[in-house]
Amino acid sequence: xxxxxxxxxxxxxxxxxxxxxxxxxxxxxxxxxxxxxxxxxxxxxxxxxxxxxxxxxxxxxxxxxxxxxxxxxxxxxxxxxxxxxxxxxxxxxxxxxxxxxxxxxxxxxxxxxxxxxxxxxxxxxxxxxxxxxxxxxxxxxxxxxxxx
Amino acid sequence: xxxxxxxxxxxxxxxxxxxxxxxxxxxxxxxxxxxxxxxxxxxxxxxxxxxxxxxxxxxxxxxxxxxxxxxxxxxxxxxxxxxxxxxxxxxxxxxxxxxxxxxxxxxxxxxxxxxxxxxxxxxxxxxxxxxxxxxxxxxxxxxxxxxxxxxxxxxxxxxxxxxxxxxxxxxxxxxxxxxxxxxxxxxxxxxxxxxxxxxxxxxxxxxxxxxxxxxxxxxxxxxxxxxxx
Numbered sequence: 001x002x003x004x005x006x007x008x009x010x011x012x013x014x015x016x017x018x019x020x021x022x023x024x025x026x027x028x029x030x031x032x033x034x035x036x037x038x039x040x041x042x043x044x045x046x047x048x049x050x051x052x053x054x055x056x057x058x059x060x061x062x063x064x065x066x067x068x069x070x071x072x073x074x075x076x077x078x079x080x081x082x083x084x085x086x087x088x089x090x091x092x093x094x095x096x097x098x099x100x101x102x103x104x105x106x107x108x109x110x111x112x113x114x115x116x117x118x119x120x121x122x123x124x125x126x127x128x129x130x131x132x133x134x135x136x137x138x139x140x141x142x143x144x145x146x147x148x
Numbered sequence: 149x150x151x152x153x154x155x156x157x158x159x160x161x162x163x164x165x166x167x168x169x170x171x172x173x174x175x176x177x178x179x180x181x182x183x184x185x186x187x188x189x190x191x192x193x194x195x196x197x198x199x200x201x202x203x204x205x206x207x208x209x210x211x212x213x214x215x216x217x218x219x220x221x222x223x224x225x226x227x228x229x230x231x232x233x234x235x236x237x238x239x240x241x242x243x244x245x246x247x248x249x250x251x252x253x254x255x256x257x258x259x260x261x262x263x264x265x266x267x268x269x270x271x272x273x274x275x276x277x278x279x280x281x282x283x284x285x286x287x288x289x290x291x292x293x294x295x296x297x298x299x300x301x302x303x304x305x306x307x308x309x310x311x312x313x314x315x316x317x318x319x320x321x322x323x324x325x326x327x328x329x330x331x332x333x334x335x336x337x338x339x340x341x342x343x344x345x346x347x348x349x350x351x352x353x354x355x356x357x358x359x360x361x362x363x364x365x366x367x368x369x370x371x372x373x374x375x376x377x
Contacts, residue, residue, distance in 0.1 A: 097202040109209045
């Protein structure tokens with residue numbers, strides 16, 4: 001995945017190190033180091049390929065390309081790309097895990113929160129698999145762009 | 149103990165329908181039996197001890213189950229576990245290994261996918277890990293394990309297993325270069341080697357604390373075992 005434009009995301013660069021509570025109301029791209037917690041309840045988080053995060057994460061959607069050590073609570077979806085290294089539990093409606101990703105923890109697909117627009121039940125739409133990963137990335141991007 | 153022969157002549161034909169050069173598909177009678185449990189309406193708690201498998205996560209979550217993924221073989225290659233025994237020989241710190249792995253205070257499991265872990269795990273870890281798995285399983289819970297037969301030979305490749313059908317597995321050769329990226333230095337230098345071959349008696353002894361054990365014979369020099377706590 002390409003690095004998102006800085007106008008679309010708040011951007012934490014490779015050389016930045018943050019310790020503490022990180023919260024916001026806009027999409028966030030982390031390619032540096034974060035330790036503590038990340039709270040983006042209605043927005044999306046992307047952990048870039050150089051990102052190293054040791055934090056509890058709460059966001060609408062999460063895409064991990066780098067390292068994450070901590071639990072993920074995502075309202076909509078979580079995606080682990082092939083370079084992802086994730087240690088922690090995932091609770092979300094939909095998950096996509098690309099072939100090659102390393103994951104240690106629990107996946108708990110939340111059945112609640114089915115959208116009123118006729119979306120399939122969350123448990124039935126879990127999409128962990130390499131075949132779906134490419135389109136999943138695009139879907140996430142589209143959703144992010146649409147939200148802006 | 150009951151012995152069941154694979155139900156189909158076409159079962160376990162490891163070379164059949166290879167999708168990629170390092171991927172093979174095989175029929176699995178034990179999985180076929182376990183699927184009856186996996187397809188139940190009840191939300192199950194499942195532990196997969198193989199390499200991270202998107203296919204297995206998808207298979208389980210699509211059915212409304214919770215799945216824990218923990219690549220125990222890779223975890224056992226952590227260099228910090230290296231120690232020496234009383235005679236000064238290289239050994240693994242099994243006590244520390246169990247302090248750091250297979251710790252699930254909030255979970256007991258209905259199903260554990262052990263795959264071929266016992267064949268490749270360091271000798272010092274096998275019995276402690278099986279003991280821990282007994283305590284992690286619910287009474288009546290089921291463990292699925294594969295064991296090579298003598299005929300497999302010492303260089304039997306180490307596979308990861310993906311569930312691709314109700315009785316079909318995809319076997320993927322473990323890419324130790326990829327694992328090295330994730331910190332498995334020893335795996336990178338040596339690859340995962342078959343550590344031993346269990347015969348039926350060894351397997352029965354290994355799971356002696358469990359209530360029931362069923363053997364499924366396959367054609368690719370692998371015994372499939374379903375063990376019930």
